[in-house]
Amino acid sequence: MRSTELTEQIQGSLKEVVAYADELRDLDQALGDGDLGITITLGAGAVIEALAEIPQDASPSEIARACAKAFANANPSTMAALVAGGLLAGSKVWKDVEDVDIRAAARFVRAAGENIAQRGKTQIGDKTIVDAIMPAADALDAGDDGTSGLDAAISAAEKAVIDTRSLRSRRGRAAWLQERSIGLQDPGATAMLRFLESWRTASVRTKS
């Protein structure tokens, strides 16, 4: 996937993902401060707008960086900064990439997840977005092509999201709930899953 297609794919995915804003808000209200819905809605809008302005000859790395900047500034919050930092880390592994294939996608997702984990001092199992990102990166890495890799990543993220229900939140505001967080589904991990699903929906739509 080259720059033009990548830009359209991101924009298409973000148009889809806002449909999940209410779900994410509700999950976040139970565990956090409830601003994840608005972070996603405003962030997605800002990224779509920023990509509409991006030069035709922008590289995938520059596109990812523009997404990070727009997302960070749309609705400033810790989550927005973490995601923006993740996208920035991803943009760096795409420095020489012109054609984004499944391997490049895997490297991007892994770098983003590692940056978020490092910034947040978070490990898999702490009940955060990282729980869904890392298995998705593994699945993308093991995939044969874009379609099957994405399907596998969605399955892996979905399993991770369901698994977060039985976990206790160990990071962020949610950690204050301690054992009361058990039983609640992690909003960050869910956001990652919904983004991957939106990517698939948008990609099916482009191809049909």
Place this chain on the structure above:
Amino acid sequence: MKKIINNPVDFVDEMIEGIILAHPSKLKTPGEDPRIMVRSDAPVKGKVGIVTGGGSGHLPLFKGYVGQGLCSGVAIGNVFSSPSSQQCFEATKAVDGGAGVLYLYGNYGGDVFNFDLAADLAELEDIETRTVVGRDDVASQPKDNRLERRGVAGLIFAYKAAGAAAERGDSLDEVAAAAEDIVDNTATMGIGLSPTILPTTAALSFDLPDGEMEIGIGIHGEPGIHRGALESADAITDRLVGALVEDLELADGDRVAVLVNGMGATPLEELYVMYRRVHQKLSGHGVTIQKNYIGEYATSLEMAGASISLLKLNDERLALLEAPASSPFFLEV
């Protein structure tokens, strides 16, 4: 709880408002968020900016060290709480004069988290940043784990040196190196006599029975390394200085700067009683004091207690300490 406050939730904002009203020629609020304060002449074009930050409740730390030859800006959190990543980032933008920005603050999880996120946000705006964290509290971790130590009063040595380096036009890497060099040669240990009362919850920062002292206490009331019956000023000072001399491996002929810092409720007179003993002890080791600071530099609201910081000096460090600096809370002429 007896405090001169209005609504406790307004405490931090009203305190900041007072500082800005009192010192309009030296400090300003660059944007809409009152929790960010910068030098009135920020951004200074072509010079490295220095942003510090941390929780309130420690004045003159952190906001008292924004000024000429010191930090350029500060992001201010609630009492004993980190500022947000966005506030750290806004402060960064407000002080960036095109030569990059150094983040210089104490080593606490929340502050590290938010400043690191701000560094990513700054990078997206093409502002180069470096980070140096104060980690001088020798009681918080043993020496072989010193990178994990908390930052306390000794941070002011790093402010002074980094601020002087930035003022004379050093590059970002040079300013960061000057700060790191100071941090590597600074050691602090504190003693607590009575706790702080947190304004919003009225909770005590720590429990300490009457007549007892806590050696190695942190500036939020973190537990130290020894609790026992209160001792004489000389005995307390000997404990603190002994630990610092050992940590910095001071030897006959070495030179130091000394900071005897009051935590908020201990009178200046008592700090001078301590300083007298610091001088005696260091002289006994053959160590010369070339610079001293005695007073309140990093407090913990109304905590009774004190800390002693030593900075091992060389000519370069001394020159940076002696360079001119001016803020509403700190003056070096």
